[in-house]
Amino acid sequence: MAAAESSPLTTHVLNTGDGVPAARMALSLHRLDSQLMIWNMLSVGTTNKDGRCAGLVSGGALSPGMYKLRFETGSYWESLGQTSFYPYVEVVFTISAQEQSFHLPLLMTRFSYSTYRGS
């Protein structure tokens, strides 16, 4: 099994307005330092032509805590010569001790978006 498939965190960004994967979208993963109450950036990436981004997490399972996946949706739409209602999308989620893998897709148009915990 490829290393990317066993990554504890995967995402998939879909431009449902145009019916295509959202390619070349910048995104970043952050973890909350609960003592200092600040976000630490763990990794950055860019979606490939399938709207996916391998290698967001290296070195095994994510430790329990609060995480944030930030999608640079505004820049993405701008690169297509379009405006969007949302300058960016941030999805904040909690990982508890028992859980191992997380799929966080983002389905979006210029004026809407949705996300869910998938598999």
Added chain:
Amino acid sequence: MQQLKAHILPGNKTTAMAGPASPLTTHVLNIAMGVPGSNMAINLYRQDPSTNTWSLITTGTTNADGRCPGLITKETFTSGVYRLRFETAQYWESMGETCFYPYVEIAFTINDPGQKYHVPLLLSRFSYSTYRGS
């Protein structure tokens, strides 16, 4: 009086209250249970474009219909980037359940404050969606 105060003390936060209809509205729906998301704490912030810092504009709680009237007044609704924060985990906890999302923040850009903007949140314990409505 509220409007005078807003001029003297810019960024003074207010508690959502009834009055002339707010140009910005929200509606929280618990789509897992098929009910409005009532008694959910929400906050509205606006970003200062010169410093990129956020100010709290309004604090409120959704009513029995999942709505929160009085989020902002026409007078204080200027162009800019806003953020609505919904205390989703707290909401689910009050019903004895956990939620994957400790809170949900939706940042959006207002280019024409003369229009009406409806920013709903459709929510379950493991998913949410939003759209620009009317």
